[in-house]
Each structure stands twice: as C-alpha cells, then as structure tokens.
Amino acid sequence: MRIKKNNLRVIERLRNTKKTLFSFEILPPLKGKSIQSIYDGIDPLIEFSPAFVNVTYHREEFIYKKREKGYLEKIAIKKRPGTVGICAAIMNKYDLEAIPHLICGGFTKEETENALIDLNFLGIDNVLALRGDPIKTETHFVPEQGGNQYAVDLVKQIVELNDGKYIDDNIENASPTNFSIGVAGYPEKHFESPNMRADIKRLKDKIDAGAHYIVTQLFYDNNKFFAFVDACRDAGITVPIIPGIKPIESLRHVTFLPKFFNIDLPPDLTDELDKCKSNDDVKAVGTAWAIQQSKELIEKGVPCIHYYTMGKSTTVKKIATAVF
C-alpha cells in the first residue's frame, strides 16, 4: 500500500502553508481515450510539488439520432465520464491529493450521497461543490427532481454527512465523513447574479453552510481579484481564497474566454494580443501575462494559485518554472 506524505486535507494544507502553493485543474479525457493522457498531463508538473489537482465533472449532453422511418431519438451522452475513477487513479499513482468536482445538476440527493460514500471509501476526502451550468437545451439551470438546487444546498448535504447524518435517519451509529469542501467564487461576478454584492452574499451563504475555502473563476486583471478579496473580507468571509489562472494560448481564446466565462480581458492585454499574427505569438503573450499575474499574486501572499490546464501542461509548466 502506498504511504502518502501529503495526506492532509486541502484545507489543512492551505491553513498551514507559509508560501504560495501550486495546484492545477484537469478534465477527464473524451470517452474512448485512455487514462495515459491524464498521466501525460500531470507528469511534467509533478516537479513543482502540486498541493492538489482538481478533476472537473461534465454533465450529460443531449443529441438526436436518426432512427428508422425518419424518427429522431433523443439520447443523453456523457462525453467525459470518469471523474471519480481518475481521482482514485491519481491518488494511487502519485503522492498527490485529487479533488473531484461534484455538481448538483443531474443528481438526486440520494445519488449525491451514494457518490460521497464512494469517495469516502476510496479515501478521497476533498471535494469542490458546485451547482453546474444549465445544459445546452435549458435556458436556465433546472435541478433534478429531489436534487440540490444551489451549490449551498450541496455544501449543506456534505456537511450533514460530515456530521454522520445520512438521508435515511434510521441509520444508527453512522460513520461521519471528513470532507474538506471548496466552492466557486467569481471575481467578475457570476453571470446570473444581479450585482457583485448580491453574488458575494450568496458566496457567504456557502461559507456559513460549512465550505472551507474558495477557488475563483479565471480572471486576467489582478486588481479585480484583489477587490473581490477585499469585498469578501468586508462581508465577513474569512476562509482562504485561491485565484484561478488560465493562460491565453490561441487566437480563439481571445473571443471564446470572455464569452464563455463572462470575464473581461484588460486593455493592456488586448493591446498586446492585437499585435499577434499567429497562435504562437498569442501563446507567448498569454504566458508572459500569466507569469506577471502569478508573480504579483505571490507577492501579495495568496495561499495557492490554481492553474486551469485543460489537460495540456506545456504552458503551465513554463509559468511554474518562472514563478515556483
């Protein structure tokens, strides 16, 4: 059996660290691809002693298949399954905590409880609790019948389990779980929120419900992150706040990222990007920008920087080499 050196829940590592930690996010490979692609993405980053790696969760998508006589059949498919299996495989292979993302969408509370029991049995005691986005065919998020509506409800469910309270209250002498719980925060506001103050109130609800730390949406203007942290502190949120950084790597990112994540690119960055003639030029500008962002965040003493790798580690390795 592998003896793990880093066997501390993430919140303990965040509380105990004197220097800025390094962590990153990966996504499960497309169905049909092997887990080797996950290892190939992690191996180059191991030398930076990551504090943890997050593994995203992807909901089902609906597609229409043509059947006999022209009938269309609506089919749900999961293109990127395997979040929990990948976490278990990572923890077995590396001395590294793996954090599965758990979402409300598509799950009843009972299915969520069963998933948490699986995680607990596997020794995975860190989770990032999220609501999830609406699926493509929905105009707004619709919870599963008997499921959690907001991330705060999911946090409450996990906290109940940490207190040994299962949905079936006839269970006696139930074993409590010991999950460390992260939640999402938005330095540029969640797209459904009417304003920043309202969004931070909702964020505080998640912390008051028992979440231990916050990981932010990606952003490119550190001043927005610092203002967000100040506003959180003013609202009475005292938990660690981990900035999320994603280097811009292609011309497509320049239009896709603001639209998809509801964020702005600062004018100084777009001025530089405007001069780029190729994806390689964009990558060089994006990497330099992320290095500059990271250095400033470390100077200001953030507990950890979380990099969105999308499974490709080359650029994040360059950044980590420059700053960690």
Ligand SMILES: Cc1cc2nc3c(=O)[nH]c(=O)nc-3n(C[C@H](O)[C@H](O)[C@H](O)COP(=O)(O)OP(=O)(O)OC[C@H]3O[C@@H](n4cnc5c(N)ncnc54)[C@H](O)[C@@H]3O)c2cc1C
């Ligand atoms: C670090 C990070 C990782 C992510 N990973 C994934 C992933 O793996 N898979 C995935 O599908 N998505 C992921 N997402 C996206 C996330 O699921 C979406 O941004 C989603 O729209 C909101 O999730 P949330 O957990 O922030 O929701 P919530 O905290 O529930 O907030 C959602 C919205 O509802 C509002 N709200 C909250 N509570 C209430 C209430 N009681 N009444 C009214 N309004 C309320 C909030 O202000 C906000 O506008 C991630 C996001 C981040 C920042």
